Amino acid sequence: MPRVLIADKLSPAAVEIFKQRGVDADIKTGLPKDELLKIVDQYDGVAIRSATKIDKDVIAAAKNLKVVGRAGIGVDNVDIPSATAAGVVVMNTPFGNSITTAEHAIAMMFALARQLPAADVSTQAGKWEKNRFMGVELYGKTLGLIGAGNIGSIVADRALGLKMKVVAYDPFLSPERALEIGVEKVELDELLARADIITLHTPLTDKTRNILSEENLRKTKKGVLIVNCARGGLVDEAALRKLLDEGHVGGAAFDVFIEEPAKENVLFGAENFIATPHLGASTLEAQENVALQVAEQMSDYLLTGAVTNALNSPSVTAEEAPRLKPFVALAEKLGAFAGQMVDFGVTAVDIAFEGEVAKLNTKPLTAAALAGVLRPMLAEVNMVSAPAVAKERGITVSESRQEESPIYESLIRITVTTEKGKRSFAGSVLAGAPRIIEVKGMDLDAPFAPQMLYVNNLDKPGFIGALGALLGDAKINIATFNLGRIDAGDDAIALVGVDQAPDEALLAKIQKLPHVKEARALRF
Secondary structure (H helix, E strand, C coil), rough: CCCEEEEECCCCHHHHHHHHHCCCCECCCCCHHHHHHHHHHHEEEEECCCCCEEEEHHHHHCCCCCCEEECCCCCEEEEEEHHHCCCCCCCCCCCCCHHHHHHHHHHHHHHHHHHHHHHHHHCCCCCCCCCCCCCCCCCEEEEEECCCCHHHHHHHHHHHCCCCCCEECCCCCCHHHHHHHEEEECHHHHHHHHHHHHEEECCCCCCCCCCCCCHHEEEEEEEEEECCCCCCCCHHHHHHHHHHHHHHHEEECCCCCCCCCCCCCCCCCCCEEECCCCCCCCCCHHHHHHHHHHHHHHEEEEEEEEEEEEEECCCCCCCHHHHHHHHHHHHHHHHHHHCCCCCCCEEEEEEEEEHHHHCCCCCHHHHHHHHHHHCCCHHHHHHCCHHHHHHCCEEEEEEEECCCCCCCEEEEEEEEEEECEEEEEEEEEEEEEEEEEECCEEEEEEECCEEEEEEEEEEECHHHHHHHHHHHHCCCCCCEEEEEEECCCCEEEEEEEECCCCHHHHHHHCCCCCCCCEEEEEEC
């Protein structure tokens, strides 16, 4: 039974989902880091919100960890590169609190436009300062969205309902999608110049950090209103305070800050500044939704291999997982075959899918094949980390599909390019088991075995007997023996499954046999 540590508070319904699905869930919230380090290796998964930090130390200590599930969107508290390198899938729930967060941004926009917090404090203090709180209408105003993803598009929909004009800056927003959600796609400088209100809905990355810098804030209209319910660090807080004090920025409403919890901040006390304590996802509905989603997602992965909303691994639905399983095994073993057959730096890997497998979700298969290819050179690489590792090393990865295969129902072919040329290997799944069906253009049909011997030779009489004698003398038992050749007397291959691994001395003897071109010991 898989075990999951619930390290931050989740709803009882989420805990019940784990139990109903057959996952053993331990609830230990608020653990200090040293306590977490002591116990994390006992678990296959860790479910968190925003309080618990899964840093590189926790990842290193979590020897059995397979998945981290974040109930919510932001994963600032998870070291994704370390998790990826360790083969740990990191999931979030990007849609469970989208409506709630979007509604909070709209609420902040209203509060800012009508100065509601200050008016409330004044009125409850016994004052009646009707003339002091002169607001602005939202009708007809231009809203500038920085980020038009899931939450941004919901904000746009609500703003259009208020009869606002909406312009959006988002490098990933296609013209078709912009038309669909009813916004005008613009560059950042145009948004800054045109927007009456700017609201941010983008993750914090190196490219978005301080996207509203002092320089960019000065490009805005005088009196612009700024709303940030996305991530602290998107706005230069010190610069914003300066422009609030100068009167260039008419007001700002923040739900997120660079340092949280924000017990003090440069923006606090500024005229027409509104702050809330990271309430974007804080509704009963949203908290319940993301908790239930993360429990379902983690259970699916641990029990079936289905991957949903992963930030560092291809997605696999629960329906796809059982169909993909034998092909994942084939791709990884075939990749391992290819990786053990090259001695020079890999510059490119092409994975071709033919037949029925080409109709499946091939991204996990490509990741598995890459892991197999790279593992002989980089022992710690895995299916999760392989695509990133290949990219880091400048290895070009390509994928092709052909929905018809002339002989086999499904075929996977891996072609590895090195400084010395190309080598190609093909395999298929027969009766549910992965098989090698082609090497160096030669047809054969060989099962994978934990220990194998590969020999490339000229097809001459006496070779099989001589090879068998050497293996017998070395007391190595033959489990399977499969042959392939181009033509009689031409190039040939022997793939031998053996019960004991051949050592270097035996390989040297095999290499010296007449007509032998190459001999290798393979492990799977």
